[in-house]
Amino acid sequence: MTGFPILSLMLLVPLVAAVACLVVPREQARSVALIATLIDFVLGVILWANYDIGGAQWQFTESAALFAGFSWKLGIDGIALLLIALTVFLMPVCIGASWTSIDKREGEYYAAFLVMETLMIGVFAAQDLFLFYIMFEAGLIPMYLIIGVWGGADRIYASYKFFLYTLLGSVLMLIAMFWMVNEAGTTDIPTLMAYNFPVEAQTWLWLAFFASFAVKMPMWPVHTWLPDAHVQAPTGGSVILAGVLLKMGGYGFIRFSLPMFPEASAQFAPLVFFMSMAAVVITSLIALVQTDMKKLIAYSSVAHMAIVTVGLFAFNQQGLEGSMLIMLSHGLVAGALFLSVGVIYDRLHTREIARYGGLSINMPYYAVFFLLFTMASIGLPGTSGFVGEFLSLIGIYQISSWVALICTTGIILGAAYMLYLYRRVAYGEQKNADAAAMPDLDKREWAMMIPLAAVVLWMGVYPESFIAPMRKDIAALDARLAQAKPKGDAQPTAGQGTSGKPMAAHNSGHSAAHNAAPEGAH
Amino acid sequence: MHEVPTWVKWAPFAVMATGLLIAWYAYIKNTKFPAAFVEQFGFLYKFLLNKWYFDELYHYVFVVPAMWLGRVFWKVVDQGIIDRFGPNGAASVVALGSRAAAKLQSGYLYSYALVMLVGLVGAISWVIAQ
Secondary structure (H helix, E strand, O other): OOOOOHHHHHHHHHHHHHHHHHHOOHHHHHHHHHHHHHHHHHHHHHHHHHOOOOOOOOEEEEEEEOOOOOEEEEEEOHHHHHHHHHHHHHHHHHHHHHOOOOOOOHHHHHHHHHHHHHHHHHHHHEOEHHHHHHHHHHOHHHHHHHHHHHOOOOHHHHHHHHHHHHHHHHHHHHHHHHHHHHHHOOOEHHHHHHOOOOHHHHHHHHHHHHHHHHHHOOOOOOOOHHHHHHHHOOHHHHHHHHHHHHHHHHHHHHHHHHHHOHHHHHHHHHHHHHHHHHHHHHHHHHHHOOOEHHHHHHHHHHHHHHHHHHHHOOOOHHHHHHHHHHHHHHHHHHHHHHHHHHHHHHHHOOOEHHHOOOHHHHOHHHHHHHHHHHHHHHOOOOOHHHHHHHHHHHHHHOOOHHHHHHHHHHHHHHHHHHHHHHHHHHOOOOOOHHHHOOOOOOHHHHHHHHHHHHHHHHHHHOOHHHHHHHHHHHHHHHHHHHHHOOOOOOOOOOOEOOOOOEHHHHHHHOOHHHHOHHHHOO | OOOOOHHHHHHHHHHHHHHHHHHHHHHHHOOOHHHHHHHHOHHHHHHHHOHHHHHHHHHHHHHHHHHHHHHHHHHHHHHHHHHHHOHHHHHHHHHHHHHHHHHHOOOOHHHHHHHHHHHHHHHHHHHHHO
16 A cells, blocks of 8 residues: 555545535535545545554655645554544544435535545644644634534524634644744654754743644633534534544644643643643533533533543553543544434424433434443443543543542533433433424434444444554653653552562553552652 | 451341341231331331432432532533633624724814824924934
8 A cells, every 4th residue: 555645535535525516416415425425434444454553653654845845744643543534434424414404505515524524634644734734724614614604593603602712722823833843944743743842942832732722622611612613513513523623632732732842741731630620520510400402412522521631641651542542432422422412403403401301212213322322421331431531540540649539520420411311301201292203213314323333332342443553652652751751649559468469460461650660669 | 358256247147137027027927017117107117218318318419519510600600701701702802992993983084184193293202302
């Protein structure tokens, strides 16, 4: 596969299809979009199949100099591979979710989605700093249009809020990028990842990048655009927003903030922990009182993303791997939950929880899928949500047991608000006649639910498939962070078991952090 | 585990045996006994029937405060502070600023002439003061 520009092809296919969507008759736009996203999915599968696990760090690299030192440089490591896979997997589902519910300006709608796919893959594949920036920022435009044109009643407010928030942070990031390129003399991301910026400059650079990524993530207290954007967006827009766009913030931390500014990351870790702890508790409590299904899931996304950020700033392998897994899992699960809301929204045209009830009686298959995704969101063992949250919390426990303690309440509160939602929607009496008359899933909906459910279970039962591609890259990042690693508050002692053997023997199979036990024995 | 006194190990069995005896008496031997017990110890019966009122206790200790906190964080913090002074505040400051700026564009020549005069006077005084 060497030499074949598969990444460029993956960027090109949706772009060509987007143009096609604008010119074909409006009834055919959705078919064009579906075919294009399926082609990209197949290309994504080929990409993964040809990815050499344990091989070179950057694979499928392409490079073509453009102008003024700016170049078309693409390439992926395991982290980017997984996120690209998530993107191409979710896109056909989004098109499917929009199949019948979009009934105006179909051509433009599907064109916006396809452009977005190009930009999302571009964000994860870009190896040039400014190429990344362009992809990262341009992604705002199609999403802004999707919310603003095809959204709900209050769509204009939501789309402007989304745009204002996101753009404000990004401008600061652009200024920081100019400074970095000036200092390091290159726009090449892999080179910059190994470049040691002066420690005092790192502080400012870190804050500038943080402004952008924290909004994208979104972290408390800059999260208030998310509930509005999700509530107003059409189902397909919500799926892609929760599934992929939020992951760009986490990807930004992994690709830029942590490796480029390790000292500043360590310096600001307490800030990140504070914001994350606040997010976990506050947004979970807010989710508990929501009466709008989409808003509830949107707030739960903020809480889940907070566990991602604590895992990232745990500065160890478990934390980082856990965060990546939560991002992948949340992409699937939040996407699936928004899809589940979309399924019943298409039938009753309301997101009010109180208008439903007893759906497990008239929509039993729907109720099964909805329950699976609810459980995955809570983090039930055997579903994808468990693996990532468990690893992240193990990771953070080594740094701060208090942060771990507070973030764990998110799992309890998560169970509370998700089960409360499920109970009100699917169980109880069929108190609304129109909700009781809704038909169960049709073939199109089955076709969207099955793959999502399958991957959620796959990731829960055999996460190794998803950890293996990124293990080496996470280890490299961990090694890069070692120079700045903060000292944890855990003080493991060698202790004597009843059998007289030192406890440390149990840890031999674990990571470097555990192997540090003897030196921490004081 | 070896230091535990022997009676502790027997305790669960004793409790089980007591329960078995009471159940045998109340449901097989003398089936009028449960009704008589309810009659006699109504309060105790209701207390046990309602699971020691743990559900109610939890409702007031956990559920009600959690819901209240959620509403406060949502309405007061998210909407009342973050949104009000964040995006909505910024948007209204821009609108206010542009309204103020629009007022300057009165369209009257004498207003513009006055501004020019003030500017000229200011510039000359600055030069003289140097």
